[in-house]
Amino acid sequence: MQQKSSTNWGLWAGLIAFSLLQLLPIPEEMSPQAWQVAAITVLMMIWWFTEAIPVYVTALVPLALFPLLANIPAATLAARYGHSLILLLLAGFFIAKSMELQQLHRRIALGIIRKVGTSKRQILLGFMIAAAFLSMWLANVIIVLLMLPIAMAIIEKEERLGASSSFGFALLLGIAYASSVGGTGSLIGTPPNLVFAATLEQLFPEAPEVSFVKWMQIGLPVIVIMLPIVWWYMVRYYRLKGPLEGGKEQIEEEWQALGRMNLGEKKVLAIFVFTAIGWLWRKDIAIDNFTVPGWTSLLGVGDTVNDSTIGMFGALLLFMIKDKKGGEPLLNWKQAVTIPWGPLILIGGGLALATALKESGLAAYIGENLAFIGSLPVALIVISIVVSMLFFTEVNSNTATATLFLPLLAGIAVANEINPLLFMIPATFACSFAFMLPIATGPNMVIFGSERLSIGEMAKCGLWLNLICVVLLTLLLYFLVIPMWGIETALPAWAE
DSSP states (O other), X not given: OHHHHHHHHHHHHHHHHHHHHHHSOOOTTOOHXXXXXXXXXXXXXXXXXXXXXXXXXXXXXXXXXXXXXXXXXXXXXXXXXXXXXXXXXXXXXXHHXXXXXXXXXXXXXXXXXXXXXXXXXXXXXXXXXXXXXXXXXXOHHHHHHHHHHHHHHHHHHHHHXXXXXXXXXXXXHHHHHHHHHHHXXXXXXXXXXXXXXXXXXXXXXXXXXXXXXXXXXXXXXXXXXXXHHHHHHHHHHTTOOSBOTTHHHHHHHHHHHXXXXXXXXHHHHHHHHHHHHHHHTSSOEEETTEEEOOHHHHHTOTTTOOHHHHHXXXXXXXXXXXXXXXXXXXXXXXXXXXXXOHHHHHHHHHHHHHHHHHHTSHHHHHHHHTGGGGGSOXXXXXXXXXXXXXXXXXXXXXXXXXXXXXXXXXXXXXXXXXXXXXXXXXXXXXXXXXOSSGGGOXXXXXXXXXXXXOHHHHXXXXXXHHHHHHHHHHHHIIIIIHHHHTOOSBOOGGGO
C-alpha cells in the first residue's frame, strides 16, 4: 500500500510540474522548443526518481512527447533506440544467457574461488575477484544472483557453528561491490558505460570512437586499483581474520556438483573467447614503433565494421550451433526472450533525450547560464560532479542517472570551453560506485533482497566507501585516464 501511495505521488508530481512549466512564461533567450524539452525532461526526471511508472517505460516518453510538443521528428528519435551500441549490449545479453544456461559462469566463479584460498579474507577475495571478472562480460545482476546461493551456503554453515554475522555481511556486500566495480571494466559490463559511449557519439559525431578496447584501456586499470582497495576496506571494516570453518568443504562440494565440463559448455566458451578476441583485435595494435594490423584492416572492412557487428556474429553462432550431436541449439528464441530488455530501452530513451537537448539548444542554454563554473579549478569541478553523481545514484537507477546527466554535463563543459571528457568520464564511473542504498545498482538490490542486511547496515558500510571513491576517482582521472587517452583540458576541435 505504501509503494502504491508513493507511485501515485510521483506520477502526479511529474504531471503537475510539467503542467506548471507549460503555464509559465518562457525565459529570455530560450526558444519555445527548448522550453518544451525542459518541461518534458523535468517530467522524466521526477518519474525516474520516484519510479512512478517503471523506469524503462519512462524512457519511452521522448517518442510520445518530443514529436508532439518539441517539433523533433519521430523517425530521428526512433533511430536512437536502435543505436549500434544498444545492439552491442543486446549481443552481450545473448552470450550471457547462453553461459547461464550451460552453468559456465558458475564453473568460472568456483574455479577462481578455489584457487585463492579458504581463510575468511581469502574467501572474500576469491568471491570478489570472480564477481569482478565475470561482471566485465556478463550482466552484474546475473553474477550476483549466481553467487548468492553459494555465499549463503557458506554463511549458513558458519552460523551453525555459532560464528558472528560480520563475515556474512562482508561476503554479501563484497560480492555486490565487486560486481559493480567489475562492470566498469568493459563497455558491456554495465549500462552507464554504453550510455557514455553512445552519448559522446550522439552529441559529438567527430569525437574519437570509444571502442571496446579503448574503454578497457581505462576500465581494466580502474578494476585493478579499486578492487584491492574495496577488499582491504571490507576486511578492516568487518575485522575479518582467521580461518572459516567449513568454507573449503562447502566450495569443494559445489565444485564437485558441477561434474566434468560438457560439450555445450566448451562450445559456449569457444564462442565467447572468439567474440572477445574479435573485440580486442578489431583495430590495429601499436607496440612502440611496431603495429599489429587489426583483422578489420586485414580484411579491408575497417570503415564498415564496429563492435556490434562482432557481438551479433557471436550471438548468431549460439543460435546455429547445437550443444551436442542431435541436440538443441546453444540458445533458442524462447530462452533468448528472457534476457533483460529494459536496459536497452532505457539507453535508447537516454539517447533520444540527448538528441532533444542538443537539437533544441537546451543543453547549450544550460551550459551558458552555468558559465561561471569555468572560473573554478577543474579539479574542484570534477570532485563536485563525482559527489553529485554518487549521491544522485543512491536514490535512482545508475543507468537512469547516467542517461539524464551525461548530456547536461557535456553541454556545461562545452559552454565553459572545457573538454567534455573531463566531466563525462568520472561521472560515468561514479554512477557504478554508489554503495550505500539498495536502489542505486542492481547488485545492491539483489543483495538487499536476501533479507540478510538492513538498509542501515548497507548505508553505514557504503558511506565511507563512497567517500573513498570521491578521492580515488579524481586521482584516477588525472593520473590514469588523462595520460592514457591523451586528454587536454581545453575544448577539443571535435567538440566545438
